[in-house]
Amino acid sequence: MTKTYEHILCDVADGIMQITLNRPDKLNAYTAIMGAELADAFDAADTDDAVRVVLVTGAGRGFCAGADMSAGAGAFDTTSSEGSAAFGDVSKGGRSGGSGMVGAVYECRKPSIAAFNGSAVGVGLTLTLPMDIRIAASTAKFGFVFARRGLVPEAGSAWFLPRLVGISQALRWCLDGALFSAEEALTGGLVSEVTAPEDLLPRARAIARSIADNTAPVSVALTRQMLWRMAEDASPYDTLKVDGRLAMALGTGPDVREGVSAFLEKRPPAFKGKVSADMPAGYPWWPR
Incomplete structure (x- = not known):
């Protein structure tokens, strides 16, 4: 483009x-x-x-x-x-x-x-x-x-x-x-x-x-927002509620399976998740 x-x-x-x-x-x-x-x-x-x-x-x-x-x-x-x-x-x-x-x-x-x-x-x-x-x-x-x-x-x-x-x-x-x-x-x-x-x-x-070559697009999108938005939370407890929910949602998906398989097989990952379509339930977690 x-x-x-x-x-x-x-x-x-x-x-x-x-x-x-x-x-x-x-x-x-x-x-x-x-x-x-x-x-x-x-x-x-x-x-x-x-x-x-x-x-x-x-x-x-x-x-x-x-x-x-x-x-x-x-x-x-x-x-x-x-x-x-x-x-x-x-x-x-x-x-x-x-x-x-x-x-x-x-x-x-x-x-x-x-x-x-x-x-x-x-x-x-x-x-x-x-x-x-x-x-x-x-x-x-x-x-x-x-x-x-x-x-x-x-x-x-x-x-x-x-x-x-x-x-x-x-x-x-x-x-x-x-x-x-x-x-x-x-x-x-x-x-x-x-x-x-x-x-x-x-x-x-x-x-x-x-x-671009080594990370999952959905993981990066979530991580970026988590770090920017949670850094000033008064305690870790609100963050724990969000990151736990997101980790469980991602854990059932194909990107995590691919990431683990690529690590174990010593090869580059081929993540298929798309930011446009595959953001997990619970995102965004802040009021919009």
């Missing part, structure tokens, strides 16, 4: 959907159109059984320089045509319940990987926080720069960031708003690894390939 967009590229091959932020002359600065296109691509990934993993990177030398501020001081004023171009609502609905790009990424049942080929600042960084794995080229720079622009963290980042890196680190980065290096991002837990620039995409694709 290949679809034509205005501000992103999107291609699916061998189970991997690669999304490339594609405004290289503007360091891939974010626009409302880009946000709507990201939402559309993630919604498509969610329902397409040919997609096992979504990989997001940037064209050229930057990942995303943040919001497009070419309109000048009014770039964030959404009552004006200039501000609306950056942050106005140009979405056409979708399965994320009106929460736009952030909701589309968060609700997607396919795992996602952000590969920072260059600087990611402001919304160019927060748009990746609902993604599951982040790796960076050693030359990448990062910044939660909102306080230096008179703004607050957006795109749900005040919820996502402390869950990823802890409240102390989130406060340190957001209250100061300074740029920081890929090594600091690694130490702080924002990214899981740092590579040489030329190794970034091969490494990201290797991670995606490992997921």
Whole structure:
């Protein structure tokens, strides 16, 4: 599947959907159109059984320089045509319940990987926080720069960031708003690894390939939602009610039989379960 967009590229091959932020002359600065296109691509990934993993990177030398501020001081004023171009609502609905790009990424049942080929600042960084794995080229720079622009963290980042890196680190980065290096991002837990620039995409694709080749699609979809949604439960008891029920439901199905057989026979698994049709009873377990 290949679809034509205005501000992103999107291609699916061998189970991997690669999304490339594609405004290289503007360091891939974010626009409302880009946000709507990201939402559309993630919604498509969610329902397409040919997609096992979504990989997001940037064209050229930057990942995303943040919001497009070419309109000048009014770039964030959404009552004006200039501000609306950056942050106005140009979405056409979708399965994320009106929460736009952030909701589309968060609700997607396919795992996602952000590969920072260059600087990611402001919304160019927060748009990746609902993604599951982040790796960076050693030359990448990062910044939660909102306080230096008179703004607050957006795109749900005040919820996502402390869950990823802890409240102390989130406060340190957001209250100061300074740029920081890929090594600091690694130490702080924002990214899981740092590579040489030329190794970034091969490494990201290797991670995606490992997921696509070795895991059951339904298991991954459930696991992703369990980890995101249960991490803040006050006790393990609500989680136990859900994971026990899901484990029993999956245990009677063909994917578990295939997974065990493949392990015992020392061969790659061939899982047949489809996210579009085979999610077990009890999913979703949260109110919708």
